[in-house]
Amino acid sequence: MSLSLPWISDEVQRLKKRFRVQSPQELCDALHILILHSPMGTVPEACKGFTLCQDGVFVISVNADMGEDMQKWVLAHETGHAVLHTALLRDHPLLDIHPFSMEHILEREANLFAAEWLLDDADIMELVHDGHDFYAIASLLHVPPVLLAYKVQFLAGRGISLLSPIPGCGDFLSALPLQVPET
Numbered sequence: 001m002s003l004s005l006p007w008i009s010d011e012v013q014r015l016k017k018r019f020r021v022q023s024p025q026e027l028c029d030a031l032h033i034l035i036l037h038s039p040m041g042t043v044p045e046a047c048k049g050f051t052l053c054q055d056g057v058f059v060i061s062v063n064a065d066m067g068e069d070m071q072k073w074v075l076a077h078e079t080g081h082a083v084l085h086t087a088l089l090r091d092h093p094l095l096d097i098h099p100f101s102m103e104h105i106l107e108r109e110a111n112l113f114a115a116e117w118l119l120d121d122a123d124i125m126e127l128v129h130d131g132h133d134f135y136a137i138a139s140l141l142h143v144p145p146v147l148l149a150y151k152v153q154f155l156a157g158r159g160i161s162l163l164s165p166i167p168g169c170g171d172f173l174s175a176l177p178l179q180v181p182e183t
């Protein structure tokens with residue numbers, strides 16, 4: 001098992017408990033992280049979001065031209081950067097053109113954080129028991145399949161068996177659309 005998994009899972013539980021929050025938005029409010037929703041375009045290569053630290057204040061910008069579900073996911077991803085990569089962000093802004101890329105360790109960690117924060121084990125377990133496959137579950141939960149693939153990595157260690165057909169690498173992820181397909 002990757003060393004990131006227990007660390008990130010513990011961080012998610014610790015932050016939810018400490019600040020008594022459910023959403024990344026509420027966590028940002030509690031941590032005084034500013035959230036901006038700014039139009040950044042709809043072309044496939046548009047920036048989906050970024051996180052920076054200016055004069056000690058953390059700011060997350062999310063592309064407001066994306067669909068609502070995608071904005072939620074990108075905010076969770078950026079919040080992951082803000083809480084997991086705090087020291088790094090004080091020196092370097094993290095610009096996310098392809099935030100769901102599995103190729104870079106920082107992106108992988110932010111994606112694990114977003115998946116663990118937003119996806120509930122019990123919801124997925126119920127859908128697995130109802131006989132839905134991986135892509136059906138992603139669609140029913142309104143999540144990009146690649147994010148469900150990150151959650152599957154946590155579930156494997158908890159006895160919840162869900163086969164992910166998406167490999168842990170590949171640059172096809174850069175083509176992830178700005179809108180989560182509707183069910």
Ligand SMILES: [Zn+2]
Pocket residue numbers: 077081094095096099106107110
């Ligand atoms: Zn990122």
